[in-house]
Amino acid sequence: LSIIQVLEGAVFMKWLFNTEGIIYKIMTAVYQMIILNLLWCITSIPLVTVGASTTALYYVIGKIARKEEVHEIKDFYKSFRENFKQATCIWVILCAAYVMIYTNLSFLENYGSIGGLMLAVQLPVLVQVVIISVFVFPLLSRYESSTIGIIKASWVLGIKHVFSCFGILAIIAAAALIARTVPGLFLLVFISLTAFAIYLVVGRVMEKYRPGAV
Numbered sequence: 001l002s003i004i005q006v007l008e009g010a011v012f013m014k015w016l017f018n019t020e021g022i023i024y025k026i027m028t029a030v031y032q033m034i035i036l037n038l039l040w041c042i043t044s045i046p047l048v049t050v051g052a053s054t055t056a057l058y059y060v061i062g063k064i065a066r067k068e069e070v071h072e073i074k075d076f077y078k079s080f081r082e083n084f085k086q087a088t089c090i091w092v093i094l095c096a097a098y099v100m101i102y103t104n105l106s107f108l109e110n111y112g113s114i115g116g117l118m119l120a121v122q123l124p125v126l127v128q129v130v131i132i133s134v135f136v137f138p139l140l141s142r143y144e145s146s147t148i149g150i151i152k153a154s155w156v157l158g159i160k161h162v163f164s165c166f167g168i169l170a171i172i173a174a175a176a177l178i179a180r181t182v183p184g185l186f187l188l189v190f191i192s193l194t195a196f197a198i199y200l201v202v203g204r205v206m207e208k209y210r211p212g213a214v
Contacts, residue, residue: 001155002024003044007048011067027050032064032070032072032192033189033192033193033196034188034189034192035072035073036057036060036061036072036076036191036192036195037188037189037190037191037193038190039057039072039073039076040044040053040054040056040057040191040192040195041191042081043056043075043076045052048088048091049084049088050091051087051088051089051090051091051092052083052084052087052088052091053080053081053092054091054137054195055079055080055083055087055137055140055194056075056076056077056078056079056083056141057076057081057143057185057191057192058137058138058140058141058195058199059075059076059078059079059083059142060072060075060076060079061192061195061196061199062138062141062142062199062203063075064196065196065199065200065203066203071176077139083140083141085090086150087137087148089141089147090136090137090140090150090151093147093151094129094132094133094136097125097127097129100104101122101125101126101129104118105119105122105124105164115195128155130169131154131158131159131163131165132151132154132155132158134158134165134168134169134198134202135152135153135154135155135157135158135202135205136150136151136154138198138199138202138203138206139153139154139157139202139206157209158208164201164202164205166203168201168202169203170199171194171197171198172194172198173202175190175194175197177192
């Protein structure tokens with residue numbers, strides 16, 4: 001090898017591993033998404049802990065989005081531990097609400113003449129629960145409040161920013177379609193990437209209500 005080739009190789013390697021370079025940033029982002037996806041999958045195995053694991057996921061993703069210093073595993077378990085009781089309570093409430101709505105909609109034929117009325121009642125309730133579900137865990141990951149306070153704030157934000165809700169639901173639908181097409185992504189980066197995309201929308205909404213925001 002000539003001296004020029006050696007120098008060119010050294011320059012290329014310096015560029016490749018430069019912490020300010022695009023390649024390093026991409027590799028770091030991929031690593032973070034894989035680690036967070038794995039952490040979420042592991043901590044969600046009992047199912048009842050999905051609320052806590054989702055809150056922890058949004059906590060770390062929020063720090064990444066705000067370009068704060070991040071320790072993926074340490075930060076994830078910090079949020080998981082601190083928000084476990086409240087996140088689990090909210091998760092159980094949401095699951096109970098969805099089960100109740102699903103049960104009522106499944107037996108509409110049994111209600112006879114009032115089936116149409118039941119449908120008219122259940123659909124708006126479903127919309128409200130979905131709105132709360134969209135915002136509640138990102139909010140819990142960043143703010144401290146009572147369980148009722150977090151649920152109420154989630155509902156208010158959803159109503160005031162309904163188009164953001166539509167955007168988030170579109171993200172979830174697109175992610176579900178991609179996951180069906182490429183199932184391996186579920187275990188690799190599906191959950192974390194979807195959560196990151198959702199947080200970009202929710203984060204912009206929450207930022208509007210930050211003290212001092214204009």
